Amino acid sequence: MRVHDWWGKLNAWIDENRTREREYGVWDCWQLTGEAILVMTGVDYRERFPKYSTLEEGIRILVAHGGAEAMMTELFGEKKHVAWAQRGDLVLTDLGEGPAGGICLGVQTLTVSPGGIETVPTLSGLAAWTV
DSSP states (O other): OOOTTHHHHHHHHHHHHTTOOOBTTTBSHHHHHHHHHHHHHSOOGGGGSOOOSSHHHHHHHHHHTTSHHHHHHHHHOSOBOGGGOOTTOEEEEEOSSSEEEEEEOSSEEEEEETTEEEEEEGGGOSEEEOO
16 A cells, blocks of 8 residues: 555655666665655565675576566566556566566656666556556
8 A cells, every 4th residue: 555645755756866876786676666665655575585786696586586577476466467557556677688677657667777767668568566
């Protein structure tokens, strides 16, 4: 369940983090997604998984949970088509480096790329989950 004024809190959080550069285990697509969900719900789902500091360690965690899609389904229930994604939902994208988590902002989804925060078209995502 989302907290009161989750949309305002999420937008303030995005503004605060707009210039952060990618650093695995600190600020990457999964950390962005986890922090955003924490801001919106008060629940830190990242606590359920081991910490990592490299891309390889992060991939091992995903593989251990059956992949990104399986891990998200384990946490948030059944996936849905990205056309049904609402603001604040989790969207699984692929920026050409494998699965990347993101937060739906409407027609755009927020994620982290090598250059930092980036938006991609939500409809280019692979799957979505209700948060």
